[in-house]
Amino acid sequence: MSKTLIFGHKNPDTDSITSSLVMANLEKALGNDVEACRLGKINKETQYVLDYLKMDPPTLIDSVEDGADVILVDHNNPMESIDNIDNVNVKKVIDHHAVVLTTGYPLYYRAEPLGCTETVLYKLYKEYGVEITKEIATLMVSGIVSDTLLFKSPTCTPMDKEVAEELARKAGVDIVEYGLEMLKAGTDISDLSVDEILALDAKEIDIKGNKVLINQVNTASIDDVMKMKDALEEGINKAIEEKGLDLFMLLITDIVNSNSQTISIGKRADLVEKSYNVVLEDNTALLKGVVSRKKQVIPVLTDNA
Numbered sequence: 001m002s003k004t005l006i007f008g009h010k011n012p013d014t015d016s017i018t019s020s021l022v023m024a025n026l027e028k029a030l031g032n033d034v035e036a037c038r039l040g041k042i043n044k045e046t047q048y049v050l051d052y053l054k055m056d057p058p059t060l061i062d063s064v065e066d067g068a069d070v071i072l073v074d075h076n077n078p079m080e081s082i083d084n085i086d087n088v089n090v091k092k093v094i095d096h097h098a099v100v101l102t103t104g105y106p107l108y109y110r111a112e113p114l115g116c117t118e119t120v121l122y123k124l125y126k127e128y129g130v131e132i133t134k135e136i137a138t139l140m141v142s143g144i145v146s147d148t149l150l151f152k153s154p155t156c157t158p159m160d161k162e163v164a165e166e167l168a169r170k171a172g173v174d175i176v177e178y179g180l181e182m183l184k185a186g187t188d189i190s191d192l193s194v195d196e197i198l199a200l201d202a203k204e205i206d207i208k209g210n211k212v213l214i215n216q217v218n219t220a221s222i223d224d225v226m227k228m229k230d231a232l233e234e235g236i237n238k239a240i241e242e243k244g245l246d247l248f249m250l251l252i253t254d255i256v257n258s259n260s261q262t263i264s265i266g267k268r269a270d271l272v273e274k275s276y277n278v279v280l281e282d283n284t285a286l287l288k289g290v291v292s293r294k295k296q297v298i299p300v301l302t303d304n305a
């Protein structure tokens with residue numbers, strides 16, 4: 001039998017990468033033949049973690065054979081997964097997102113409304129009695145810091161914080177110091193092209209029949225990113241045309257002050273204005289206190305669509 005492939009979503013973030021590694025380690029400890037994989041490029045934040053641990057990234061794949069066994073982590077939405085997701089055998093899902101996937105067969109499905117897949121995985125390690133090594137603890141704590149923006153995101157639960165603090169002790173890191181360095185490493189976009197920035201953390205979703213792409217870029221300075229506004233708008237308009245989008249919402253998220261500036265373009269840009277009670281001037285508006293796409297953007301746009 002061939003190996004079960006474990007991967008997170010396309011445009012992988014730190015949670016998707018670390019969770020595939022952490023889940024692979026758990027499965028191996030349980031005697032299963034698996035391989036940690038990824039569906040895209042390692043971002044700078046995740047690279048910081050891998051460099052810190054002197055660890056290789058999961059195997060890059062762009063397709064899997066029909067009929068292959070796979071385990072999904074940090075996602076379940078087919079739109080964010082491999083293209084032939086309907087033709088593979090999803091054995092397990094470990095996630096913390098709304099359930100979208102349907103299968104015609106039974107599977108192991110573990111999702112909890114927590115801030116990070118790693119917090120779910122931490123519980124699984126405890127349940128199976130598998131040791132959390134220093135290295136695994138570092139991967140886990142990195143995922144939690146990333147997804148919760150160091151506990152500032154409204155998606156962060158008391159459980160995420162408690163688990164992360166225990167993992168930080170095990171990893172031997174000062175969570176604020178390590179976490180800020182890691183987050184900052186992820187905000188360096190100085191050598192990226194506009195197209196790369198616009199694809200960094202892009203999620204394409206259907207909101208009541210509207211094709212919406214929401215891309216989030218973390219920064220320590222909104223002004224620095226807004227200096228590129230003209231070029232970003234050009235790239236956004238190109239993406240709208242190429243993908244037939246009804247709305248492209250770029251979120252430039254200030255990880256220090258917990259606000260987002262949006263550049264929103266498309267025939268449904270009114271959704272952004274309605275949802276946040278703002279007026280887009282030159283396609284842009286400040287969304288105060290908005291840092292979480294999952295909790296403060298997707299459901300809010302959906303309610304107002």
Ligand code: MN
Pocket residue numbers: 009013015016074
């Ligand atoms: Mn993710």
Ligand code: MN
Pocket residue numbers: 015016074096115116117147
């Ligand atoms: Mn996640």
